[in-house]
Amino acid sequence: MPNSAPLWPAPTAAGPVDATVSLPGSKSMTNRALVLAALSETPGVVRRPLRSRDTELMAAALRSLGIGVVESGADWAVTPAPPRGPASVDVGNAGTVMRFVPPLAALADGDVSFDGDPRARERPVGPLLEALRSLGADIDDGGRGALPLVIRGRGRLRGGSVTLDASGSSQFVSALLLSGPRFAEGVEVRHEGGPLPSRPHLDMTVEMLRAAGVRVDTSRPDTWRVAPGPIKADEFVVEPDLSNAAPFLAAALVTGGRVTVRDWPRHTTQPGDALRDLFASMGGEVTLEADGLTLRGTGRIRGIDADLRAVGELTPTIAAVAALADTPSRLTGISHLRRHETDRIAALVREINALGGDAEELADGLVIRPRPLRGGVFASYDDHRMATSGAVIGLAVPGVEVEDIATTGKTLPDFPELWSRVVA
Ligand SMILES: O=C(O)C1=C[C@@H](OP(=O)(O)O)[C@@H](O)[C@H](O)C1
Numbered sequence: 001m002p003n004s005a006p007l008w009p010a011p012t013a014a015g016p017v018d019a020t021v022s023l024p025g026s027k028s029m030t031n032r033a034l035v036l037a038a039l040s041e042t043p044g045v046v047r048r049p050l051r052s053r054d055t056e057l058m059a060a061a062l063r064s065l066g067i068g069v070v071e072s073g074a075d076w077a078v079t080p081a082p083p084r085g086p087a088s089v090d091v092g093n094a095g096t097v098m099r100f101v102p103p104l105a106a107l108a109d110g111d112v113s114f115d116g117d118p119r120a121r122e123r124p125v126g127p128l129l130e131a132l133r134s135l136g137a138d139i140d141d142g143g144r145g146a147l148p149l150v151i152r153g154r155g156r157l158r159g160g161s162v163t164l165d166a167s168g169s170s171q172f173v174s175a176l177l178l179s180g181p182r183f184a185e186g187v188e189v190r191h192e193g194g195p196l197p198s199r200p201h202l203d204m205t206v207e208m209l210r211a212a213g214v215r216v217d218t219s220r221p222d223t224w225r226v227a228p229g230p231i232k233a234d235e236f237v238v239e240p241d242l243s244n245a246a247p248f249l250a251a252a253l254v255t256g257g258r259v260t261v262r263d264w265p266r267h268t269t270q271p272g273d274a275l276r277d278l279f280a281s282m283g284g285e286v287t288l289e290a291d292g293l294t295l296r297g298t299g300r301i302r303g304i305d306a307d308l309r310a311v312g313e314l315t316p317t318i319a320a321v322a323a324l325a326d327t328p329s330r331l332t333g334i335s336h337l338r339r340h341e342t343d344r345i346a347a348l349v350r351e352i353n354a355l356g357g358d359a360e361e362l363a364d365g366l367v368i369r370p371r372p373l374r375g376g377v378f379a380s381y382d383d384h385r386m387a388t389s390g391a392v393i394g395l396a397v398p399g400v401e402v403e404d405i406a407t408t409g410k411t412l413p414d415f416p417e418l419w420s421r422v423v424a
């Protein structure tokens with residue numbers, strides 16, 4: 001995908017990396033905390049939030065609806081208010097803004113329009129819109145089932161029970177649950193269809209709702225019931241982003257070095273926690289101690305056969321490590337990645353092969369076989385995780401140039417500086 005974006009020469013490791021890093025906050029937790037704080041009974045504070053394109057877009061969306069979101073040192077102070085239109089929301093290419101804000105907009109008094117990057121118009125939102133309609137919302141999407149669209153808020157939403165197919169994105173369910181306590185009848189969401197991706201993200205939604213005093217019933221499979229009532233989101237402390245830990249831990253694995261990620265939570269709903277097992281299977285030695293999570297490379301990088309449906313957003317980094325492994329890998333269960341920031345399956349296969357690798361698409365994933373790689377351009381497709389994957393390969397392969405490294409600002413604005421420090 002040649003374009004005019006600048007090329008970033010990925011640093012090649014001179015030897016085993018040896019570093020300790022503190023990572024910024026989780027995108028998924030920050031944007032959930034902001035939505036819950038916006039709908040809370042009382043003012044709240046989001047501590048150690050991620051400040052990146054996706055979370056600034058969420059903050060701006062809430063502000064446009066009349067909610068106060070201001071910086072307070074390193075934190076975000078949120079002053080709730082009944083959401084109001086007219087307003088217009090730029091979702092950028094943030095799935096969390098595109099999916100989590102429409103239900104909140106349905107509670108607004110007035111029209112709220114939504115649009116975003118060209119790619120945002122291609123990402124799925126139709127099942128969420130249909131669900132919102134059946135819960136009482138008035139939505140004008142020109143029959144497209146996609147952005148751009150207008151939610152004609154009436155200051156309240158009936159809510160109730162709805163069945164939808166969330167096999168395209170778990171965020172459809174999370175979106176309805178997060179605003180659900182403020183629907184007159186609460187909400188009961190039932191998933192029916194293909195297998196549901198990203199289960200840990202649904203657990204995160206439920207856990208954060210419960211932390212805000214909301215009653216959530218998860219006793220029936222693929223069904224979530226949120227009782228109507230107040231949200232009390234006084235304070236959320238955001239964990240470090242464990243998905244963004246992936247390239248840093250990978251740096252230790254592929255160079256036979258050591259990386260410690262500070263403040264790794266003992267209990268977490270973040271899918272990135274699965275990196276402990278995934279990278280151990282790929283040859284790393286992983287220990288969780290008081291100072292954080294440490295991965296030590298053993299000099300051996302093994303391929304992996306893994307169903308990544310629950311942890312799809314880790315795929316680009318796992319694939320980058322797999323491209324450097326000495327045995328084949330098979331990554332499956334991830335057809336929904338075709339509608340992420342880019343078609344990640346096609347993009348990974350194309351870029352690994354462009355460097356001389358041997359990767360092949362499956363309907364629901366990819367196969368990567370060992371073959372020596374050479375330098376070249378690694379296109380990033382406006383996808384933060386493609387860009388960091390190019391950086392991982394570049395550690396081991398001289399002459400890799402990553403296109404548009406600035407796209408990492410979607411969830412990790414300081415990536416190039418942080419990376420140079422770690423791999424120096
Ligand atoms: O709820 C969330 O915060 C997320 C859920 C997942 O979305 P999908 O279920 O659409 O993959 C994940 O990939 C995304 O990065 C963040």
Ligand SMILES: C=C(OP(=O)(O)O)C(=O)O
Pocket residue numbers: 093094095096313340341385411
């Ligand atoms: C899929 C991702 O993001 P989004 O929240 O835009 O869906 C991701 O961060 O890997």
